[in-house]
Amino acid sequence: MDAGLALMAEGGGRRPRVADIVAAAGLSNDAFYRCFGGKDALVEAIVARGARAVVGYVRHRIARAAGEGPEAQLRAGLAAVVRQASDAELALQTRAVLANATGAAPHAGHVNVALVDALAALFAQPAAELGAGDPLRAARTAAGAVVAALQYWLFTEEVPGAAEVEHLVGFLLAGVRAPDPRR
Numbered sequence: 001m002d003a004g005l006a007l008m009a010e011g012g013g014r015r016p017r018v019a020d021i022v023a024a025a026g027l028s029n030d031a032f033y034r035c036f037g038g039k040d041a042l043v044e045a046i047v048a049r050g051a052r053a054v055v056g057y058v059r060h061r062i063a064r065a066a067g068e069g070p071e072a073q074l075r076a077g078l079a080a081v082v083r084q085a086s087d088a089e090l091a092l093q094t095r096a097v098l099a100n101a102t103g104a105a106p107h108a109g110h111v112n113v114a115l116v117d118a119l120a121a122l123f124a125q126p127a128a129e130l131g132a133g134d135p136l137r138a139a140r141t142a143a144g145a146v147v148a149a150l151q152y153w154l155f156t157e158e159v160p161g162a163a164e165v166e167h168l169v170g171f172l173l174a175g176v177r178a179p180d181p182r183r
Helices: 001-011 020-023 029-035 039-066 072-084 088-101 107-131 137-154 162-177
Strands: none
Touching: 001 020, 001 039, 001 088, 001 137, 020 029, 020 039, 029 072, 039 088, 039 107, 039 162, 072 107, 072 137, 088 137, 107 137, 137 162
């Protein structure tokens, strides 16, 4: 996976051939195909690993803000997601993997849903403490919106500045606090 990610990032998102990946990893084709059903399975595994890393980082940032209250926790979590577009190396790697996953890896969209669901689970408690009428729904909406903003910034290669991040976070916090329209 590391060799595949490195080749994707070096190639500006071009899809490396399996032969290039196995050569860079120092493996045989047989070893590659024992681990992965093909290149799409490798891309899906890299996407899933990246999603787990994002969730782990968000969890860490929320935990660090635990003593500062639910707004600080949610702010920290949302900003941690956006960091993927703000950090040049992370953005390069994430863009390369997303370019390889778009349309090519049939289950990569499932990873995106799993990412939003995992983030929503992390955001639900602070959302509840902020008074969200339906904390999980509010958390899922905030998670989906921050992932969509991240993807926008990655695909446009824009680096969000502090003002853009603050606008997004403030907007999402206001949405979390909005009354539940079903009540």
